[in-house]
Amino acid sequence: MRIALISDIHSNWEALREVWREVRNADVILCMGDLVGYGASPNEVVEFVKRQMGKRTFLCVRGNHDNAIAFGADWGFNPYAREAVKWHQRVMSVENLEFLRGLPVRQLFTDDTGRSYLLIHGSPRAPLDEYLFPWLPESEFRAVLSYVKQDDLLVGHTHVPMLKIIGGRRIINPGSVGQPRDSDWRASYAVIDTEKEPPDNVEFHRVEYDVEESARKIIEAGLPRFLADRLFEGL
Structure with missing residues (x-):
């Protein structure tokens, strides 16, 4: 079984389209939220995801931008993000x-080997808001x-790819499809191949769009x- 991991599309239809060309033959798609926000193609992205969820195993959780746009909960957002929320609405x-x-806010998935996954945008402690950056101390990941x-x-939110292995368990962030922030502008995603042994069966990929x-x-x-300019820098 091939499991594609995507997150943080942020209304970037062009990036999603290129990632989809690479993951469309996966057996399962797992999305860690933020379909919308920042970018200019929210309806195209959401309608595409809705169609796919009707055809195949495609699980998705709500991200903080999805939540802000859907419910008007944009407190704590910077002025650029808040303006984008209002535009999306x-x-x-x-x-x-x-x-x-x-x-x-949460989804569960079990693969064909019996390995189980929790999908969440931020973290179990704060599902929409907590950032689990790769540079945090190991004690933080153990606590999570x-x-x-x-x-x-499986998490998103930071827009930074990450694989942390703690006692045989993993915390995986596939990075951002639509707005990477690891100084690489290319769309990011990951694939788990269950025919290989964990924890080394996760591959991270980048694709130009x-x-x-x-x-x-x-x-x-x-x-x-600013929301356009940052796409070129991956920041």
């Missing part, structure tokens, strides 16, 4: 906003895993130019 269809409201009964924890088109659409939509 204006342009998204009622049906797509309802879809975001219906996304669960104490809240998890499953074998592995039409970043100029994504940036152009942000600017033409009247969103802050």
